[in-house]
Amino acid sequence: MKRLLILGGTFFQVPAIEYAKSQGYYVITCDYLPSNPGHRLADEYHNVSTTDKEAVLALARELEIDGILCFASDPAAPTAAYVSERLGLPGNGYEAVCQFGEKHLWRKFLAENGFCTPKARSYTSAGDIELTEWHYPVMVKPIDSSGSKGVTKVECGEKMAEAFEYALSFSRAGRIIVEEFVDRVGAQIGGDGFYGEERLDFVCFGDQVVDNNINGYVPCGMMFPSKISDELKQRIHNELERAIRLSGLRNLSFNLEVMIDKEGRIYLMEIGPRNGGNCIPEVIEQYSDVNMVALAVEAAMGKSLAVAPRYNDDFHAYYALHSEHEGHYHGYEVSAEFAGEITKEYIFLEEGAEIGKFTGSNQTIGILLLRFATREQMEGFFVEPNRYIKVVVE
Numbered sequence: 001m002k003r004l005l006i007l008g009g010t011f012f013q014v015p016a017i018e019y020a021k022s023q024g025y026y027v028i029t030c031d032y033l034p035s036n037p038g039h040r041l042a043d044e045y046h047n048v049s050t051t052d053k054e055a056v057l058a059l060a061r062e063l064e065i066d067g068i069l070c071f072a073s074d075p076a077a078p079t080a081a082y083v084s085e086r087l088g089l090p091g092n093g094y095e096a097v098c099q100f101g102e103k104h105l106w107r108k109f110l111a112e113n114g115f116c117t118p119k120a121r122s123y124t125s126a127g128d129i130e131l132t133e134w135h136y137p138v139m140v141k142p143i144d145s146s147g148s149k150g151v152t153k154v155e156c157g158e159k160m161a162e163a164f165e166y167a168l169s170f171s172r173a174g175r176i177i178v179e180e181f182v183d184r185v186g187a188q189i190g191g192d193g194f195y196g197e198e199r200l201d202f203v204c205f206g207d208q209v210v211d212n213n214i215n216g217y218v219p220c221g222m223m224f225p226s227k228i229s230d231e232l233k234q235r236i237h238n239e240l241e242r243a244i245r246l247s248g249l250r251n252l253s254f255n256l257e258v259m260i261d262k263e264g265r266i267y268l269m270e271i272g273p274r275n276g277g278n279c280i281p282e283v284i285e286q287y288s289d290v291n292m293v294a295l296a297v298e299a300a301m302g303k304s305l306a307v308a309p310r311y312n313d314d315f316h317a318y319y320a321l322h323s324e325h326e327g328h329y330h331g332y333e334v335s336a337e338f339a340g341e342i343t344k345e346y347i348f349l350e351e352g353a354e355i356g357k358f359t360g361s362n363q364t365i366g367i368l369l370l371r372f373a374t375r376e377q378m379e380g381f382f383v384e385p386n387r388y389i390k391v392v393v394e
Contacts, residue, residue: 001026002066002301005059005083007050007076009038011346011367012277015293016071017041025301028063030056050076051172057083065089069300071253071293072277074146075172077101080300081273090302092249092273100247100254100273103143103177113246115239116265118180126164129178131157137181140164142171147277147361148218153181170360182267184259190222192276192284193240194295194307195252200241202295202307203256204284205233209317209382213324214358220320221385222280223378224287225311232260239266249273251304253296255280279318279346279367286343286369287316315372319385321347321365322358327393329355329365338388339377344369355393365391 004020006013009029017038020027029042032049039045044063048055050073060068060083067089070080078098084091099105104122111117122143123129140163142150150170152163160178167176186207193203205228209221226233236258244252255276259267275281281292289310298305321332329349334342347366349355356363368389372378381388 003028003063004297004301005030005056005063005065005068006038006042007031007056007068007070007080008073009033009036009042009045010073011037011348012072012279013038014041014346015279015282016069016297019291019293020069020297023297025297028065030059050079053079053082057086060087067091067300067302069297070274071296072275072281074101074144074272074274077272077274090251090300092252096247096249097273100249100271101144102173103141103179103270104175105143106270107177107179109247110243110268113243115243116267118182118267120177120179122175122177123164124175126161129160129164131160134178135180139179139181140167141177141179142167143175143177144173145170146272147364148215149360149362150176151217153217182259182261182269184267185262186228186260187226188269189226189228189236189258189260190219190256190276190280191224191226192253192255192280192292194292194299195241195244195249195254196304197250200237200244202290202309203237203240204288204290204309205236205258206280206283206317208257211322211324211358214322215360218358218360219278220322220358221317221382222278222283223382224283224316227375228260232264236266239268240271243268243271251299253292253299277361278320278364279344279369282344283316283318283369286371287311287314315375315378317370317372317378317382319368319370319381319389320358320361321368321389321391322363323355323365323391323393324357325393326354326356329353330392330394332365332392333390335388335390338381340370340372340381342368343371
């Protein structure tokens with residue numbers, strides 16, 4: 001049996017574990033949380049942190065693996081690249097993956113290659129920031145966090161130090177980035193794609209949703225398909241393809257975040273070198289019939305699959321269950337007025353578990369996959385989701 005090491009065992013890695021098992025691969029998982037649900041599905045589990053690249057390399061050598069996969073996890077992507085490069089396994093180079101995964105390196109890559117990108121600087125100390133250099137507002141972010149953790153919009157220099165320390169608390173590398181605020185038009189565009197050997201084989205765009213009552217920078221949902229025009233989709237497709245081709249990355253599953261400004265300029269805010277979290281690959285499969293999980297797993301094992309989208313007429317979304325205040329989780333209630341269908345649920349918390357205010361993806365209670373017959377129903381749900389699906393927090 002071919003042996004595949006999957007980094008992580010959270011609910012988000014479960015689809016990759018299940019698919020790999022269904023194809024006859026011997027699946028090994030690792031992370032530092034033995035209670036994660038994916039480990040119960042794997043053939044073998046090891047308590048090794050997915051961010052400790054030397055420890056994972058030693059484990060991979062010992063187990064004589066045939067492939068390594070980072071699925072829906074930003075922190076694990078450099079580790080997978082490091083191990084595959086050192087052992088000559090299918091995958092991409094460590095430096096190229098880091099370039100896409102760390103915000104300061106990504107902004108530098110974009111600027112050097114003629115892409116639209118906001119002015120950006122990275123810092124390890126708040127004292128190094130020249131406050132008068134910046135035209136406010138600016139965004140302050142960790143260079144290496146995911147799920148919008150540690151992100152702040154800063155309106156004036158007096159708030160910079162506080163935002164810096166907040167961002168720094170979420171950075172494994174101890175570095176933050178300050179960048180110009182992009183005044184976008186419409187929703188932020190998200191989704192996933194797959195770049196093969198020579199071209200962008202597939203990409204699916206969705207419209208990101210946030211809860212402005214809590215934090216306007218933490219996604220709480222994404223609607224598929226995106227409302228943007230076919231002409232704009234093609235322009236974004238071309239920019240994504242050009243960026244990945246220039247990077248040298250190949251057979252790459254990626255997650256994207258794109259903004260459009262009032263001049264119609266395209267900002268590739270992120271091309272994450274791994275599939276998206278929050279079950280985005282599963283939502284895309286429901287809409288397009290493209291198995292993003294299979295593409296990622298087989299690429300990790302050195303195999304390629306044909307991509308033949310078959311879009312359906314329904315409208316699909318994910319919704320991140322969350323709370324506006326701290327408390328204890330006691331389930332959720334679905335109103336009789338809810339016009340959609342919950343096709344799948346992943347609940348991360350036990351009854352009575354503590355939950356915090358939704359200031360980052362680490363406070364997500366669970367993910368619901370939704371289907372709607374019309375766009376009006378889908379958009380109506382996201383105008384006031386608590387009216388239709390109420391989280392009980394006491």
